[in-house]
Amino acid sequence: MYLILLLFLGCINDKSTKPNIIIIFTDDQGYADLGSYGAVGFETPNIDRLAKEGIRFTDFQVSQAVCSASRAALLTGAYSERVSVRGAYNHTSRIGLNPNETTIAEILKPLGYATSIVGKWHLGHHEMFLPLQQGFDEYMGIPYSNDMWPVDYDGTPIENTDHPLSFYPQLPFYEGNNKVEEIHTLSDQNELTKRYTERAVDFINRNKNKPFFLYLPHSMPHVPLGVSSQFKGKSKQGMYGDVMMEIDWSVGQIMKALSENNLDDNTLVIFTSDNGPWLNYGNHAGSVGNLREGKGTMWEGGSRVPCIIRWPEKIPKGLVSNQLAATIDILPTIAAVTGAQLPEYPIDGINIESIMYGDSINNPRKEYYYYYSGELIAVRSGKMKLVFPHTYRSYEGYTPGSDGYPAIYEGVLGRYALGKSELALYDLNIDRSEEKNIISQYPKIVKQLQLLGKKARLSFGDKLKGVKGKEVRSIGQLDIDRSKSELKVNHIGVGKSIKLKKSYSAKYSGNGNNTVSNGMLGTLDHNDGNWQGYKENDFEAVIDLGELVNINQISCSFLQRQSSWIFSPTEVNISISNDGLLFAPVKNFYDSTEKNPAYQIKTFSQNFEKFKTRYIKVNAKNVKVCPDWHPGRGGKAWLFIDEIVIK
Ligand SMILES: [Ca+2]
Ligand SMILES: [Ca+2]
Numbered sequence: 204m205y206l207i208l209l210l211f212l213g214c215i216n217d218k219s220t221k222p223n224i225i226i227i228f229t230d231d232q233g234y235a236d237l238g239s240y241g242a243v244g245f246e247t248p249n250i251d252r253l254a255k256e257g258i259r260f261t262d263f264q265v266s267q268a269v270c271s272a273s274r275a276a277l278l279t280g281a282y283s284e285r286v287s288v289r290g291a292y293n294h295t296s297r298i299g300l301n302p303n304e305t306t307i308a309e310i311l312k313p314l315g316y317a318t319s320i321v322g323k324w325h326l327g328h329h330e331m332f333l334p335l336q337q338g339f340d341e342y343m344g345i346p347y348s349n350d351m352w353p354v355d356y357d358g359t360p361i362e363n364t365d366h367p368l369s370f371y372p373q374l375p376f377y378e379g380n381n382k383v384e385e386i387h388t389l390s391d392q393n394e395l396t397k398r399y400t401e402r403a404v405d406f407i408n409r410n411k412n413k414p415f416f417l418y419l420p421h422s423m424p425h426v427p428l429g430v431s432s433q434f435k436g437k438s439k440q441g442m443y444g445d446v447m448m449e450i451d452w453s454v455g456q457i458m459k460a461l462s463e464n465n466l467d468d469n470t471l472v473i474f475t476s477d478n479g480p481w482l483n484y485g486n487h488a489g490s491v492g493n494l495r496e497g498k499g500t501m502w503e504g505g506s507r508v509p510c511i512i513r514w515p516e517k518i519p520k521g522l523v524s525n526q527l528a529a530t531i532d533i534l535p536t537i538a539a540v541t542g543a544q545l546p547e548y549p550i551d552g553i554n555i556e557s558i559m560y561g562d563s564i565n566n567p568r569k570e571y572y573y574y575y576s577g578e579l580i581a582v583r584s585g586k587m588k589l590v591f592p593h594t595y596r597s598y599e600g601y602t603p604g605s606d607g608y609p610a611i612y613e614g615v616l617g618r619y620a621l622g623k624s625e626l627a628l629y630d631l632n633i634d635r636s637e638e639k640n641i642i643s644q645y646p647k648i649v650k651q652l653q654l655l656g657k658k659a660r661l662s663f664g665d666k667l668k669g670v671k672g673k674e675v676r677s678i679g680q681l682d683i684d685r686s687k688s689e690l691k692v693n694h695i696g697v698g699k700s701i702k703l704k705k706s707y708s709a710k711y712s713g714n715g716n717n718t719v720s721n722g723m724l725g726t727l728d729h730n731d732g733n734w735q736g737y738k739e740n741d742f743e744a745v746i747d748l749g750e751l752v753n754i755n756q757i758s759c760s761f762l763q764r765q766s767s768w769i770f771s772p773t774e775v776n777i778s779i780s781n782d783g784l785l786f787a788p789v790k791n792f793y794d795s796t797e798k799n800p801a802y803q804i805k806t807f808s809q810n811f812e813k814f815k816t817r818y819i820k821v822n823a824k825n826v827k828v829c830p831d832w833h834p835g836r837g838g839k840a841w842l843f844i845d846e847i848v849i850k
Contacts, residue, residue: 221314221414221541222514223470225457226307226533228277228418229450230270230323230348230425231498232508233480233489236447240509241492244440245447249455250474250511257472257513258522258559262631264529267575268478268498268505270348271325273530274420277477278306278326278337280534280545280552284574284663287678287728292325293351294372295766295800297727299327300337301679305546307534308338308416314543317410320344321402322420329681330380339418343378343402349392349422349429356608358389358427370834392429395422396446400453404460411464414541419457420477421450426484427607441486442606471514471540473533479505483610483619485603495637496622499596501573501580502637512559519561526558526566527583548676572659577666577730582655586632587645589652590624593667597622628652669712671732682802684727695754696746696819696849697722704743711736711843718845719759720746725845727802729764733846736769739839742823746847751781751815756850757790758808759821762843763799765833769841770796771805772823780818796826798833804845821847 234240238247239254266276266283275281275288279300283289286304300306308318319341320334327333328346335342352374353361361369373385386392403419423429424446431449438444454474461467480489482497482504491497491504498505510528512518517540531552538545539554553567566585573581573588581590596619604610609617627640628649634641642649659665664672701720707713713735714721725733763771774793778786790809825842829835 220469221316222516223414223466224307224311224316224416224537224541225470225472226277226418227454227457227472227474228274228322228420229476230421230423231478231481231489232424232447232476233491233497234494234504234507234509235492236424236480236489237509237511239511242447243490245438245444247447247451249451249458252458253454253472253474253511253513254521256515256520257511257518258524258561260510260512260528261523261525262527263475263508263510264506264527264571264573265476265478265508266529266531268500269575270323270477272576273477274325275300277530277533278308279304280307280531280550282531282551282572282574282663284577284672285549285551285674286676288326289576292327292347293766294328294347296327297329297681297766297800297802299329299332299679299681301677302331302336303679304337304676305548306337307537308334308418310534310538310543310546311414311416311541312338314541315413317406317413317415318418319403319406319415320418320420321399321406322418323348323422324420327679328375331681332679333377333380335380341379341406344399344420345374345376345386345422348425349374349386349395350426352386354388354427356427358607360387367834367836389427389429392422392427393431395429396449396453397431400456403453404456407457407460407464407466411466421453423450424489426481426487428487443487443489447489468515471512471537473510473512475510475530476508479508482598483603483612483617484607485605485610487605487607488603493636496595497598499619500622501575502595503631503635506573514559518559522561524558524563526563527568527571527585528555528558529568529571532568549674570655572663574659574663577664579656579659579663579665579667582652582659584648584652584655586630587648587652588629588631588637589649589656590627590629590637591656591667592625595622595624596620666710666730669709678728680727680802682727685724685804690724690726690733692722692724692846692848694722694848694850695748695752696720696847699749700747702745702747705737705740708736708738708841711841713845719744719847721846723846724760725762725804725843727762727764727804729762729767729769729843734762734843735845737825737842737844739825739827740842741825742772742842742844743820744847745783745818745820746849747783748817748819748849751817754811754814754816754849756808756810757819757821757847758806759823759847760804760806760845761823762845763801763803763805764843765798765800767841768829768833768835768838769843770826770829771803772842773826774824775807776822777809778820778822779816780820781816783818786818786820796830819847819849
């Protein structure tokens, strides 16, 4: 009886002590933009209090220094590359975090947690990708970034359709699965932090009697900055400081709500940022302190963010950890402290409870991969970071913008300089600024890190080396994709010799020279390795069948994915020859380049009766530059081909 009672009590106890979880995720906030991390010109007393009463990390990493990718990693506990989320989605995106992926909200739901997201989602804005389909009970906020709207940098609404920003529709604001409002002006943006905060506090009050998970990805301090009248002009730094002070106020309101509901001790609060500051906005961007570069790069200024975790019941006060840890570690750590099941499919995060409780010597995380948009930029082992040769967006050597405007570089508003890095080794213990390349001093470590790079590439691939990863899972697609069984086609041209007139891009090389005669078709994903990309160039290939062969069909297919600047051809010409010298045209297709956000594979196919030939030439015309209605107007356009099928 006693034992049964104990078990029974144990059960009750377990349920009542499941900690509440709150993740506050700021947007584009720099490493040094909190009092406890050295902020200059403004104060953040409420967030500093979290640090004093919990643990503060000094070497905390995001998976990729850009919005969508970073959020995918936080919510799934997997490297962004594993779940194929890259870059920052906008209203034209036809993809999203795959609904099959398991988020933090979804591991907590079976334990009876109430779950809410308040703020910016950015993992796909079509209904199948929205938070309610990823484990959240409620959602209020914007689906992508607050600068994706038809408003000029000075706040003037854009009516002139020639303006590049007129590409965007009005910024939608969602409640659940529905758009309920639009954000039209800077004064609308001024209210966002306050509105999010009120909703977050309301959620806490409504759910004080059961465990809850609150995910609060603020829209701020991402440009265009917005701050309520209560904080306007309050900081010495200017508008950015004002915005940070309001975010700090917001944290104070949340802590107040916890304490008023007696939830203070049993709530685990995490405060961190999605990536480093967008430095070309100058005084409207944050600060990296002494770190190198910022958002959009995997130098520490882009990837390293502040992170504070407070949980009075378990975490000792005032800890500072210099251990390597990352946003991907949050999911497994939450799973460990709540007893939640880990996702069914492999993830990359590690339970860092031991660090959280004060172990400053042992680190369960030994290594880390720095990826950016499919490129393996660097690898870490302990404090050693090996950076691979790559080019990157650089903020150095030119004057940043100011007061809401980005920098002008080479006469173009918002353009970045191009940085170039050689193979370099940095010891982040003594050189956080990544200034001293010490590669020649540590050949053994370099060798070891090169092996780690190999391991990373095997798992997640590397566009810099043209390698495909074995562990990559597919992105969620709105459009119907080719099924796997359709991808392999057997036809007469497979393995036959092929001559290409113009060279394909090294970045989208497919399977090299024989890509269009290897019997493999592509999917809607332009990164799947089966597509060959031509930048500005036309495509022209001659296939030699080796002898005169009877054929009855020639077809070829091209990808249309306009949001990635990939357009189907304006013209496809097929001609044939018996000697390889004199070609006779057999079919010309003409196609227009209409605005079409759908991802499509366009096939051009011609049938023949009793027809013999040895050489087949296919020429496809690239649209060359993005049309006027496209955001990349005037920029070099892509043509993607996967196969010339001969039957
Ligand atoms: Ca961001
Ligand atoms: Ca192929």
